[in-house]
Amino acid sequence: MEKFLSKIMDAASEGKKLGVEDPRRIIHSLKVGLAITLVSVFYYFDPLYQGFGVSAMWAVITVVVVFEFSVGATLGRGINRGIATLLAGSLGVGAHRLANFPGEKLEPVILGLSVFLVAAAVTYIRFYPKLKARYDYGLLIFLLTFCLISVSGYRDDEVLKMAHKRLSTILIGGSAAVVVCSFICPVWAGEDLHILVAGNIENLGIFLQGFGHEYFQTSYDKLLDDDKASSDEYKSVLNSKSTEEYLANFARWEPRHGRFRYRHPWDQYLKIGVLVRECAYRIDALNGYLNSEMKTPPEIRAKIQESCTKMSSESSLALKQLALSVKAMSSSSIADPHIFNAKTAAKKLKSLLKTDLWEDTNFLEIIPAAAVTSLLIEIVSCTVKIADSV
């Protein structure tokens, strides 16, 4: 009993955390409740019920199935469902007519055959990657409606009326979902993508800001907990690919809103995402050296400290500026001075290394420092690439 209570307490506190993390979740839940209640009201009024009968339940089903977190996802599912029902309905009625033609005995055979062929073909088409990304739900609903109409047509001769009823109830449910989703505190997938990409660039900047300080400090005592925590934020960038693609797919369905035009270049975000991840992989390698046992002694590190710290802090500033300019959708040129500084620091370091700086030292001990230097140089060039594409 106690264990059960503590489990309930855990679930409640997790629920609270989810709400605090993103209050839009609470609003979304209330919106879904509202939309479903609105549609079920249809059912309670006699005149409307007379028109649709039992089919009215399709409106409720549509709201439950179509209502998603972001406007883009809801619109995408709604449009997919509407168009797929229309197409499959007409095709289903056609198949029904065709099956009626040769006589009653052959009817089930022809219907069965057509259902088999359409089901196999549609299922196979769902494997096409491009169609899967945008129209998977539509293809599923197409198959569903086609089977329903052509199969139940065998029993019910009013196929046309049935298809018509189904389509109109789905339109009612779909529009209720879309209206509630887009007009009451809308959540835009496009905006989420925008914030995610800018945030990812910023996270890399935050890591690089702390890196110079952390790597070149001589005593471990100085390491504050704050610095440590901030350096782990970049890890979420490493696996951001699927979230980005998912949001970009939804964003394509969204109409003009706020600062986003109808044909906003969403693909550009994906391209920036690829570059940001490439930079994050280098940073992950760099992070390995922070905790590595094989460390270059402080006196050697001191020689490259200035240039390396400069490179990392200037790259950090450049990335943060880029994140700001992505957020504000302004020109990325404000980051240019920092990129210039980072490049200069890299050049300076290179010429410094050409002099016989480290004579009579143990080569083994230089290696980690050398690797760090080289990775930082790579990160500077990644930053330049990101700046070019923003």
Added chain:
Amino acid sequence: MEKFLSKIMDAASEGKKLGVEDPRRIIHSLKVGLAITLVSVFYYFDPLYQGFGVSAMWAVITVVVVFEFSVGATLGRGINRGIATLLAGSLGVGAHRLANFPGEKLEPVILGLSVFLVAAAVTYIRFYPKLKARYDYGLLIFLLTFCLISVSGYRDDEVLKMAHKRLSTILIGGSAAVVVCSFICPVWAGEDLHILVAGNIENLGIFLQGFGHEYFQTSYDKLLDDDKASSDEYKSVLNSKSTEEYLANFARWEPRHGRFRYRHPWDQYLKIGVLVRECAYRIDALNGYLNSEMKTPPEIRAKIQESCTKMSSESSLALKQLALSVKAMSSSSIADPHIFNAKTAAKKLKSLLKTDLWEDTNFLEIIPAAAVTSLLIEIVSCTVKIADSV
């Protein structure tokens, strides 16, 4: 017209490619067609139709919606759908009885309120990450069924009969989908996960095999196209996280099959996956040096060539052996000699570097080689970690 024809040709050739890539896709499509046709046959037989009436269409809907590519996914959706319908059906009947109690005027108000509350609560619960991963579909169906039963109960007094019909038709549809999916050429998500993880380890091995050769060759002419192509296979490893989690979720639903027990340690695959990706990030950084403009001159590279080539080839052999032992589910100890050799090479290289090997050389030119060396050492330690967890 010509453009249209060429588009159709493109689609057809892409379809062929999809089939050749994974012939199970063709079989899957035929299986879906078969299952739907089987269930729709129910509809054509009078005695069965008398029992279920229009509700028989729920069997068709269930097959279309539940039938997925792998057995795990189909079983998961089927079980989710069945249990959710059962629970929501009983709760819906309960809500209907409760709403009947205070009198006819209040009935729609109480029904509307309970629908609103349940819809908002279930939608919010779907945000819990753990529940989302395994029971998202069940929660959706729970909400759907609850709304349907409690709302349509207002019109139709035979709520209990309706809930019962819905449940039994869903059971028929669900079992048809599960039976066809698991007994005709089944696709096991667990096996796919197993093959994917082993393949990822192997891909890293393939890259490392080619790396030593490619990095230390002196003339560019020798670079064969074959070598180049093989080095890009590791890139798919970088973003494998979502696929792995997706497959592991499905695999948990699967019963004992082949060499896989019921409670196979699927989490272990995810842990190995994390380590493999960590190693892949290092390899991505290493790959950057293959195409880098800043190259260490051949005469310097020659000095570390032997040890580095040894480290990369032995790590490669170790990874390949590990991939084989994952595939065969045998002990990972066959990789031990290679790991031992890689470690020895790393040690040898370290002691080589302690001597003043590179006197009077340009330090800038050493840096890329030093970074490569250091990354290779890191990769060896990643390999050891992977070997420990296999």
